[in-house]
Amino acid sequence: MIDLPGLIDVHVHLRTPGQTHKEDLSSGTRAALAGGFTRVLDMPNTTPPITDQAILEDKARLVRTMAHCDVGLFVGGSEDNAGIVDRLARNPDPQSHPVGLKLYLDQTHGPLFLPRMDTAIAHMRAWPGVVAVHAEDWRLAAAIAIARLYDCHLHCCHVSRKAEIELICRAKEQGARITCEVTPHHLFLTEADAHALGPLGTMKPSLGSAADRDALWANLDVVDCVASDHAPHTLEEKRGESPPPGVPGLETTLPLMLNAVYEGRLSLDRLVELLYEGPRRVYGLPAQPDTHIEVDPDEHYVLGDAPLYTKCGWTPFSGMEVRGRLKRVVLRSKPVYVDGHVLMSDVPVRTHTVNGCTHPHRSRREP
Numbered sequence: 064m065i066d067l068p069g070l071i072d073v074h075v076h077l078r079t080p081g082q083t084h085k086e087d088l089s090s091g092t093r094a095a096l097a098g099g100f101t102r103v104l105d106m107p108n109t110t111p112p113i114t115d116q117a118i119l120e121d122k123a124r125l126v127r128t129m130a131h132c133d134v135g136l137f138v139g140g141s142e143d144n145a146g147i148v149d150r151l152a153r154n155p156d157p158q159s160h161p162v163g164l165k166l167y168l169d170q171t172h173g174p175l176f177l178p179r180m181d182t183a184i185a186h187m188r189a190w191p192g193v194v195a196v197h198a199e200d201w202r203l204a205a206a207i208a209i210a211r212l213y214d215c216h217l218h219c220c221h222v223s224r225k226a227e228i229e230l231i232c233r234a235k236e237q238g239a240r241i242t243c244e245v246t247p248h249h250l251f252l253t254e255a256d257a258h259a260l261g262p263l264g265t266m267k268p269s270l271g272s273a274a275d276r277d278a279l280w281a282n283l284d285v286v287d288c289v290a291s292d293h294a295p296h297t298l299e300e301k302r303g304e305s306p307p308p309g310v311p312g313l314e315t316t317l318p319l320m321l322n323a324v325y326e327g328r329l330s331l332d333r334l335v336e337l338l339y340e341g342p343r344r345v346y347g348l349p350a351q352p353d354t355h356i357e358v359d360p361d362e363h364y365v366l367g368d369a370p371l372y373t374k375c376g377w378t379p380f381s382g383m384e385v386r387g388r389l390k391r392v393v394l395r396s397k398p399v400y401v402d403g404h405v406l407m408s409d410v411p412v413r414t415h416t417v418n419g420c421t422h423p424h425r426s427r428r429e430p
Contacts, residue, residue: 067335069101069354069394071342072313074195074220074244074290077103077134079125081110086295086374088129092412093405094293094313094372095132099356099389101399102132102348103293103313107139107165108175114141116151116159123159123414130412131405132394133351135162137195139175145185152191158414162346163193163218168202171267171308180205187215193242193346195220199268203227207234207241218345219243221292223268225278232285242345244288245279247319248310248379252276256379262306263379266294269308283329287341291316295375314370315380321358321387331360353396362388372405 077091086094095103107113113122119138126134138151138161154160166186167175177183187194187209195218198206203219207230210217222228222243234241248266253273257264264270279286294309301307320334329337342348363386369376392400397410 064357064390065331065360066355066357067099068339069351069356069392070099070317070338071348072098072100072103072291072293072316072338073288073342073346074246075103075105075293075313076108076295076309077105078295079109079129080122084374085297085300088125088134089131090372090374091293091295091313092129092131092134094311094370096392096394096400096405097370097372097389097403098291098314099317099358099392100132100313101351101354101356101392101394102135104135104137104162104346107137108167108171110174112139112141112175113137114139114144114175115147116154119151119154119161120156120159126412126414127158131399131407133413135346135348136414137161137163137165140164140166140177140182140186141175142177142179142182145182145189148186149189149191160414162348163195164190166194166196166198166206168196168198168206169267171197180209184209184213188213190215192216193218197221197267200224200227204230207231207239210241211239214240216240216242221246221249221268221290222279222286223249223271223275225271225275228278228282228285232282235285242287243285244290245283245286246290246292247312247316248292250276250279250289251319251383252379260379262301263310263377265301265306265308266310267308280328283333286337287345289316289320289337293373295373297375298377310379311370311373311375311377314373315366315378317358317389318366318385318387319380319383321360322385325360325386351395354394356389356393357391358387358389360387362386364388371403
């Protein structure tokens, strides 16, 4: 067995409030624990979106009553809240302190979309912390340029294309305050898989070419985080006339990345950097004391048709063979997941973020 720190997913959609038929804070955080994640950062494109103090505080209260792991909350940038986001960032209540500002510069699922450049600039100038962006193609280039002009820490979500990762490499070489994440579905799937999956392969950003996928692997050394972009929708919705974009990923990210370690595509140390140290560094997240996960790196199995805990009940990775299985999760000294089962416990969950430090993984051999 191998011990790793409790993992962090910096990009999930737990659908609370307003879309809880797809997922909710309880089912989504149980899915997180079943995937080895003891902390997740939840996106703001809910119904209503998290755009002001009252809605943020309501969401934080729900986290404290429903969640089974630690949850950090994003504020969403809207057309009319650029004047108040700085006050949200400086909220003195640690339980309602957001981890970052999310700007949707491309249209995707949910009500948040910023089509105007002046509004995006106003948000980047006002926010004192990390600005995470959904920005594809030319909009990513524009976001990088604006961030450099106003000395903003820009985090590029779910980078999916060869040109995008190469642009980020160049910006980092020139000293830009820029970080980025990639998703397992963009690392392991391509547009050919999207065709085979049909509506279940509909996502934003869409799956790219084999050349795009290969460029992400080739430039993995400049990637800061692997994030699931867990975006569950029901099968009925995905098979409807207008399937919403998004796929679940909390329960499949770790086995896919462990399989990549087995195949020699990255080291175990690099996996820890991408799923723990990088997320902590990007968002200044605190340590979780007495927290770790245990994995069997040698167990071989096939990902099933349905994940264990996510409410939507399907995965685009069904039938994929992997090696490496999560066996146990311990959160603040208490076992919360053992051999496929999430254990209900009284471990208090946390929503706030402060600057912290990282620590390396450790290996342990069972007798």
